Amino acid sequence: MEKVDWSRFVVRTALKVSNEEIKTAWTTPAGLEKWFLRMAEFTTPKGEHRDSNENVQVHDTYRWRWHGYPDSVEEQGEVLEPQNDEIIRFRFGKAGIVSVKIKEIDREKVIELLQEDIPQDEESKMNFHAGCKTGWTFYPANLKSVLEGGHDLRNKNVNLKLE
Structure with missing residues (x-):
């Protein structure tokens, strides 16, 4: 069995849009709020x-809040310099660095999300590797649904606990 690299993971999602x-969905506050966040607030230097x-x-810098969670659940971070054809790169609070690329794989357009520099303590392995990977599996699927003309799959009811 292959050893898990708890410091990073990759999630890929195929999309049939331009x-x-x-890019707009990932790099504008309105775009992020359409499929990912309840509030995406960005502040210039x-x-x-x-x-x-x-x-x-x-x-x-940013402040983000999600549907289905109270205002006390907020992430803060910074937009970083994209590298190697990335469309966005950001420090995801204490959970490491997230970057997104658009790739072509077997004639399919694919977004490739990499989260790296995840801390290696046991709590971070669960919260930032396992937990974030779960989120980064759902939200790009929601992006696909929203952009390809489907429905927004997010829970928007703060009283409906998804534990």
Whole structure:
């Protein structure tokens, strides 16, 4: 059996939409709120808030909140310089660094999400490797559903606990 690398994981999802639609979904507050977040707030290094349809930029900081969770559940991080054809790269709070690329695999358009630099203590393995991988499996599937004309699959009821 192959040993698990708890410091990183990759999730891939095939999409049948344009590269521009994918980029907009990942790099604008409105795009992120369409499939991923209840609130995506980005602030420039000068302290100005990005407009909802404005592309985020390197060194912007963010505050994110999810549907189905109270306001006390919030993530904060920073947009980092994309590398190697990435469309976005960001520090995902204490959970490491997340990057997203659009690739072509066997003539299919695929988003490839990498989360790396995950801390190696036992709590981080469960919360950031297992927990984040579960989330990053669901949310790109929701992105596919939303962008390909389907439904938004998120739980938007804070009183419905998904434990």
